[in-house]
Structure formats: C-alpha cells, structure tokens
Amino acid sequence: MKLIFAIVSNDDSAKVSSALTKAKFSVTKLATTGGFLLSGNTTFIIGTDDEKVQEVIEIIGKHSKKRTQMIPSSASYGVGMYASYPVEVTVGGATIFVINVEQFEKL
Amino acid sequence: MKLIFAIVSNDDSAKVSSALTKAKFSVTKLATTGGFLLSGNTTFIIGTDDEKVQEVIEIIGKHSKKRTQMIPSSASYGVGMYASYPVEVTVGGATIFVINVEQFEKL
Amino acid sequence: MKLIFAIVSNDDSAKVSSALTKAKFSVTKLATTGGFLLSGNTTFIIGTDDEKVQEVIEIIGKHSKKRTQMIPSSASYGVGMYASYPVEVTVGGATIFVINVEQFEKL
Ligand code: NI
Ligand code: NI
Ligand code: NI
Numbered sequence: 084m085k086l087i088f089a090i091v092s093n094d095d096s097a098k099v100s101s102a103l104t105k106a107k108f109s110v111t112k113l114a115t116t117g118g119f120l121l122s123g124n125t126t127f128i129i130g131t132d133d134e135k136v137q138e139v140i141e142i143i144g145k146h147s148k149k150r151t152q153m154i155p156s157s158a159s160y161g162v163g164m165y166a167s168y169p170v171e172v173t174v175g176g177a178t179i180f181v182i183n184v185e186q187f188e189k190l
Numbered sequence: 191m192k193l194i195f196a197i198v199s200n201d202d203s204a205k206v207s208s209a210l211t212k213a214k215f216s217v218t219k220l221a222t223t224g225g226f227l228l229s230g231n232t233t234f235i236i237g238t239d240d241e242k243v244q245e246v247i248e249i250i251g252k253h254s255k256k257r258t259q260m261i262p263s264s265a266s267y268g269v270g271m272y273a274s275y276p277v278e279v280t281v282g283g284a285t286i287f288v289i290n291v292e293q294f295e296k297l
Numbered sequence: 298m299k300l301i302f303a304i305v306s307n308d309d310s311a312k313v314s315s316a317l318t319k320a321k322f323s324v325t326k327l328a329t330t331g332g333f334l335l336s337g338n339t340t341f342i343i344g345t346d347d348e349k350v351q352e353v354i355e356i357i358g359k360h361s362k363k364r365t366q367m368i369p370s371s372a373s374y375g376v377g378m379y380a381s382y383p384v385e386v387t388v389g390g391a392t393i394f395v396i397n398v399e400q401f402e403k404l
Contacts, residue, residue, distance in 0.1 A: 086287050090325050111197050113220050113327050130287055144404040180300050181400035186288035190251040193394050218304050220327050293395035297358040
C-alpha cells in the first residue's frame with residue numbers, strides 16, 4: 084500500500100480528479116497554495132496498491148502536462164503609447180511524492 | 191513515531207476531533223473534498239507514538255462507524271403525482287493510513 | 298528524498314513561508330485548524346533532499362520560535378468594578394514530521 088501526494092495547478096485539478104475517479108482510484112483533495120506562485124494549486128492524496136502507483140502517475144501526468152501558452156502582454160513606450168504582444172508562459176505540471184503505508188484501515 | 195492520516199466525513203468530524211483531543215492526542219484538521227462524493231470530508235493528521243496507533247484507530251472507528259440511515263426520497267409517476275418513500279443510505283466510515291516518521295521535532 | 302510536514306501557527310506562517318521560499322525550497326501550504334486551539338494554523342508540505350532536511354528545520358524554527366507575549370486581561374471584582382492587568386501567554390512553536398519518500402516525480 085502506498086500513499087501518493089500529488090500537487091497540481093488548479094487549472095488541471097478538475098481533469099486530474101475526474102480521470103482518477105473514472106479509473107476507480109479513491110481521491111481526497113486539499114485546497115492548497117504554493118509558496119512561489121500566488122495562484123492556487125490542489126494537493127491530491129491517493130491511497131493505492133503498490134502495483135498501481137505507476138498507473139496513478141501516468142493519469143496525473145497525462146492530465147496536467149506542462150505546456151506553453153501564449154498570453155497577451157503589453158509594454159509602454161512613452162506617454163499614451165503601448166505595444167501589445169503575446170508572451171509565452173509555461174502552465175501545468177505536477178509534483179508527486181510516493182510514501183510507504185505501514186498500516187491501512189478502512190472502517 | 192507514526193503519522194496517521196484519517197479521512198472521515200464532515201458529519202463525524204466534530205465527534206472524532208473532540209474524542210481524540212479528550213484522549214490527549216494532538217490533532218490537525220484539513221478541509222478536504224472527496225473525488226466521489228460532493229459532500230466534504232475532513233482529513234486528520236495525528237502524530238503519535240507507535241504503541242498508541244491502535245488507540246487512535248479505535249477512537250476514530252468508534253466515532254465514525256458506518257451506519258445506514260433512512261432519508262426521504264420521492265418519485266414522480268405522472269404530471270403532479272409523486273410518491274414519497276424512505277431510502278436507506280450508508281453514511282460515515284473512515285479511511286486511515288499509518289505512515290512511519292523518520293524524524294520528529296517539537297520546536 | 299524526504300517529505301516534511303510542518304505545522305506552525307498562522308501568526309508565523311507568512312514569515313516561515315517567505316524564508317523557505319527565499320532559500321529556494323518548494324513549499325505547499327494547507328489551511329488547517331488545530332484540535333486544541335481554535336486559532337488556525339498552517340501545515341507546510343516541503344519536499345527536499347535528505348541532506349537539506351536540517352536546513353529546513355532550522356529555517357522553520359528560527360521563524361516560529363516559541364515566545365511569551367503579554368496580553369491585556371481583566372477581572373471583575375463586583376458590579377462595575379474591573380481590574381485590567383497583563384497576562385503572559387506562549388505563542389508560536391512548530392511541530393515537524395519528516396517522512397521518507399519512496400518515489401519522487403516532477404512532471
Ligand atoms: Ni482523460
Ligand atoms: Ni466518545
Ligand atoms: Ni528570516
């Protein structure tokens with residue numbers, strides 16, 4: 084038995100959650116905030132058998148892949164003069180910790 | 191030293207929390223939501239000595255036992271025609287993970 | 298790799314968070330409440346290499362030290378008669394659990 088802590092951005096949280104639930108994994112979600120980013124993220128706690136850890140990691144990875152996105156930005160070049168241009172930012176990604184469970188009880 | 195993660199439904203959270211506190215266990219509560227249920231649950235983090243793990247599990251089990259409950263339901267049989275009848279649902283229950291602690295510091 | 302769960306009072310949470318972030322540690326914060334105290338606390342989850350665990354503990358300890366504080370209190374000695382006097386209370390402190398990580402993935 085393993086306990087998996089997975090931290091994903093709020094953008095991907097709903098997709099990750101529904102994909103794990105569809106694959107019959109039992110999921111608990113914590114509302115969390117990162118120290119770096121002001122944007123929130125979600126921490127998932129997933130308990131699963133050792134031989135299914137890799138499946139969990141693949142599901143999370145597939146639904147929270149790091150990707151670049153173009154967002155509008157602007158710069159001012161003087162009083163009342165602006166240039167608007169797209170900027171590439173990286174969004175998504177997941178951080179996953181797998182922990183050994185000594186004892187598991189379902190009451 | 192062990193760290194216990196216990197997930198109980200919000201219905202039982204207050205009873206579990208006060209029973210653990212009365213028994214002198216140090217309890218931290220996280221607001222969490224399940225993936226299956228829309229209803230919220232509470233995750234408890236409890237640090238305790240190895241020989242007291244079983245006591246914690248018993249306290250949690252005693253105050254969050256799975257039980258059936260009759261709730262009112264209704265079905266419509268045509269325009270303006272309803273039958274109201276009780277439906278049995280299962281509530282309560284707890285999921286508990288016990289983790290080994292490598293190092294513990296109380297600062 | 299280790300996973301550190303650190304519970305600090307909300308009073309110290311911002312200081313601890315910015316000190317860990319400045320030292321380049323990756324921090325996830327959970328909003329939590331204690332069982333004893335009605336006042337909230339914050340649980341930090343920090344993943345780090347084994348050889349940096351002690352540095353994390355020192356940073357947390359330095360920014361959440363237990364200290365006494367004088368707060369105003371009052372007692373009534375009869376109808377309309379009050380004495381106001383300072384009372385010493387202890388604030389701060391941290392509880393830290395270090396857990397071994399079996400597998401770590403950064404996706
Ligand atoms: Ni999918
Ligand atoms: Ni009781
Ligand atoms: Ni500092």
